[in-house]
Amino acid sequence: MSAADRGRVARVVVADDQAVVREGIVMLLGLLPGIEVVGAARDGEEAVALTAELGPDVVLMDLRMPRCDGVEATRRIRERHPGTEVVVLTTYADDDSLFPALRAGARGYLTKDAGGEEIERAVRDVIDGRAGLSPAVQRRLLERLMDRDAPDAPDAPVAPDDRGDRSDQSDRRDPNGRGGRSDRGVAGDDGLTERETEVLVLVADGLSNTEIAKRLRISTATVKTHINNLFAKTGVRDRAQAVRYAYQHGLVRPPGKRVT
Structure with missing residues (x-):
């Protein structure tokens, strides 16, 4: 049974260095049923500290932040607090942002044009053990997977299938x-x-x-x-x-x- 089916409240920490953006995300999440914002961090260092203190289910993580960026903060959280999942919420969806974040342990990746429904779904998905990826990110991962010559292609949250391609x-x-x-x-x-x-x-x-x-x-x-x-x-x-x-x-x- 999923977390949503059990009616479990998802405890979330928001990490973003821009006060207006951070406060807006907190306000948006406060309107969503089943999500409780338990903390807000101004950078990666605070995100790691709040995770240790509060033990949230999910951290919504910006990438470009001072002192400690989102990738390094994600790596520390996943190493030290494996019970907390990370969903990246960023302006950037380029390869240099996406793949390092996934390698660091982020299970979800959204861009900041995501609506409340998409954010809520990503939070629920990662809590229930699924990938919380935006459609655009899913397509980018598929493009990378299908490029057999791409070096260091990351593992994507997809299942192997030995039936091959069909073009009928x-x-x-x-x-x-x-x-x-x-x-x-x-x-x-x-x-x-x-x-x-x-x-x-x-x-x-x-x-x-x-x-x-x-x-x-x-x-x-x-x-x-x-x-x-x-x-x-x-x-x-x-x-x-x-x-x-x-x-x-x-x-x-x-x-x-x-x-x-």
Whole structure:
């Protein structure tokens, strides 16, 4: 049973060196059900100290901070306090920011344009042992994984799959509701319905549940049901694994791959 199912309050420390940003995040989190902000840190040193003092479930960690940056603070927290997870919340999503943070032990990574729902989901995901990654970060990790020549590619929160890539094409309605031949492949013998496949493709495209609901003209509750069903049928545990599944089975093309 997940933390959310148990009604557990997630205890969070916010670390950001900009007072206005830090106070805004604290205010936003205070409006979210099931999240309690127990401390706020002005830099990495304070974040480590507050973690030792308060034992939060999650630290929302900025990266660019004085005295001790977010990467070093994440490394210290994960080494000294393994019961506390770290979700990076930063302006930057470049490789030089993303991969060092993940290597240091961050289980989540969001950019500061994330809304309250996305932050809450990431907090819950990392508490429950899943990766709390924004759709854009998931896609970046998939790009890196698919570049076999990339040096020191980090381990991503995705499951291995030995079924290989499939590029079979089939006639079906595409996720935008238009009929005719789609330029995307189809999954294998996984039992996905046409609608579940459409939802999977849109997840791989980086859309949130709300955006998928608007695109397909269905409720967000229905989207969640489809996602739960396709997770169960494909054996994936989170959205990052679902994105990789979609790439491996030819449902979406790697960024930059041209149609011939």
